[in-house]
Amino acid sequence: MNAHVALFLRDVRLALRVGGGAWMGVLFFLIVVALVPFAVGPDSGLLRRIGPAILWLGALLASLLTLDQLFADDREDGSLDLILMGSAPLQLAILAKALAHWLTAGLPLVIAAPLLGIFFNIDLLSMAAVALTLLVGTPALTFLGLIGAALAAALRRGGLLVPVMILPLTIPVLIFGVAASNAAIVGPVPFGTPFTILCALSLAGLVIGPIAAAAALRHAD
Amino acid sequence: MRLSAADLTCQRGGRELFSGLGFSLAGGEALVVTGRNGSGKSSLLRLIAGLLRPDRGRISIEGGDPERSIAEQAHYLGHQDALKPSLTVGENLRFWSAYLGPAENPPERALGQLGLEDLADLPAAYLSAGQKRRLSLARLLTAHRPLWLLDEPSAALDAEGQSRLTDLMVEHLARGGLILAAAHGPIGLANALELKLGAAA
Numbered sequence: 001m002n003a004h005v006a007l008f009l010r011d012v013r014l015a016l017r018v019g020g021g022a023w024m025g026v027l028f029f030l031i032v033v034a035l036v037p038f039a040v041g042p043d044s045g046l047l048r049r050i051g052p053a054i055l056w057l058g059a060l061l062a063s064l065l066t067l068d069q070l071f072a073d074d075r076e077d078g079s080l081d082l083i084l085m086g087s088a089p090l091q092l093a094i095l096a097k098a099l100a101h102w103l104t105a106g107l108p109l110v111i112a113a114p115l116l117g118i119f120f121n122i123d124l125l126s127m128a129a130v131a132l133t134l135l136v137g138t139p140a141l142t143f144l145g146l147i148g149a150a151l152a153a154a155l156r157r158g159g160l161l162v163p164v165m166i167l168p169l170t171i172p173v174l175i176f177g178v179a180a181s182n183a184a185i186v187g188p189v190p191f192g193t194p195f196t197i198l199c200a201l202s203l204a205g206l207v208i209g210p211i212a213a214a215a216a217l218r219h220a221d
Numbered sequence: 222m223r224l225s226a227a228d229l230t231c232q233r234g235g236r237e238l239f240s241g242l243g244f245s246l247a248g249g250e251a252l253v254v255t256g257r258n259g260s261g262k263s264s265l266l267r268l269i270a271g272l273l274r275p276d277r278g279r280i281s282i283e284g285g286d287p288e289r290s291i292a293e294q295a296h297y298l299g300h301q302d303a304l305k306p307s308l309t310v311g312e313n314l315r316f317w318s319a320y321l322g323p324a325e326n327p328p329e330r331a332l333g334q335l336g337l338e339d340l341a342d343l344p345a346a347y348l349s350a351g352q353k354r355r356l357s358l359a360r361l362l363t364a365h366r367p368l369w370l371l372d373e374p375s376a377a378l379d380a381e382g383q384s385r386l387t388d389l390m391v392e393h394l395a396r397g398g399l400i401l402a403a404a405h406g407p408i409g410l411a412n413a414l415e416l417k418l419g420a421a422a
Contacts, residue, residue, distance in 0.1 A: 006319035010308070017307040078301025081272055085292040086320060 003088040004096040011100030021066030026108040029062035033116045044121040051120030052130050052181030056174055059109045059134055060141060060167075066105045067145040068162040070097060071153035071217065080153065084217065091210040094150070098142050098209065106138035122185060129184030129191065137177040137198045143205030144169045150213035154220030173201050222248040222284040222367055224269075224291070224399055229278035231264050238264055242278070244416055248367070251390065251400040251410050256418030262403035263300070265418070266370045269401065270297045285367060295368040302357040306346035310337060310356055313345050318363035331362040335385060350377040358386060369393060371402040383409065
């Protein structure tokens with residue numbers, strides 16, 4: 001079996017096991033988003049307007065929740081040393097870990113989102129559009145988060161460092177994610193314009209994230 | 222095959238651990254690095270594994286695969302055992318076997334060589350410190366690497382485990398392998414060379 005495939009499968013398996021991050025992120029997302037209607041009140045027009053923004057914020061926070069452990073766990077138990085010594089390119093190993101993270105922490109958010117549309121009085125078709133923006137946008141969050149996770153592991157500081165470093169970088173993703181969602185629900189901007197930029201952000205992250213994270217891990221002492 | 226280092230200097234946190242260090246190790250030879258705590262034994266192994274960069278000096282390998290770096294031709298056994306507690310013994314070893322590349326030895330057989338064959342389905346969280354050490358030693362057997370970098374390999378091992386370790390090291394040397402081990406006591410190899418850090422360096 002190829003080294004990267006092995007790493008990907010191991011991370012997916014770890015996330016699904018007891019103590020893994022797969023369920024925590026999606027539960028956090030459900031709870032945060034479900035709390036908003038209680039805080040804002042039963043104004044269905046208002047909820048419908050802010051719904052996409054709340055879903056996007058919830059997805060952002062939920063994917064960061066599990067991200068800071070992405071390299072820190074491997075660093076603590078010594079696995080990272082062996083991964084760094086491997087003959088396979090480090091960027092691809094990081095990409096394998098990122099894909100495993102997205103599959104177990106990002107994709108469940110996309111699947112859970114339509115369920116939450118009910119809370120915000122968003123009709124089914126619009127909700128499908130919001131889920132679609134999450135589907136193409138959440139990889140960008142994982143890829144950007146890689147950089148923070150790698151720096152945190154390199155500096156041996158976990159906790160809030162990752163969100164504090166990464167949240168400012170995610171602003172473009174948030175802007176275009178919410179813009180595309182709103183375009184699908186209320187218009188008048190065509191859905192395609194912000195949506196393609198969102199796709200572009202994910203693709204740029206796919207390239208930049210692993211390279212930057214590999215540089216951070218290589219220069220760690 | 223020959224591993225040589227010349228004029229190595231290593232600093233950690235602004236403090237010089239050793240300077241001007243050199244050694245040369247040929248195939249079939251073992252070098253035991255000794256020295257008091259904090260003298261830089263582990264740092265020396267990490268330098269060779271490419272996990273730290275030397276401030277000065279160079280490390281080179283001759284006669285190996287010229288396409289691969291020293292790190293890619295080495296097994297590194299650090300203080301940590303690189304095991305995931307929620308995966309079983311077998312899953313842990315199968316992962317490293319797949320990650321480290323062409324397996325020369327099926328993981329099941331490597332488990333048997335370390336006396337862990339009955340524990341293959343047990344989550345690694347339930348292993349004792351010595352059993353974890355055995356499992357990470359089994360990793361060295363799944364894929365062939367000419368150079369073994371062992372950081373206190375016998376830590377936590379019982380007498381039976383230590384004699385298995387000695388047998389494995391003797392076998393590795395007999396096949397022309399190289400061993401560089403950091404240790405506080407004798408590691409059971411009769412004609413191992415010794416490098417003492419601290420006083421002489």
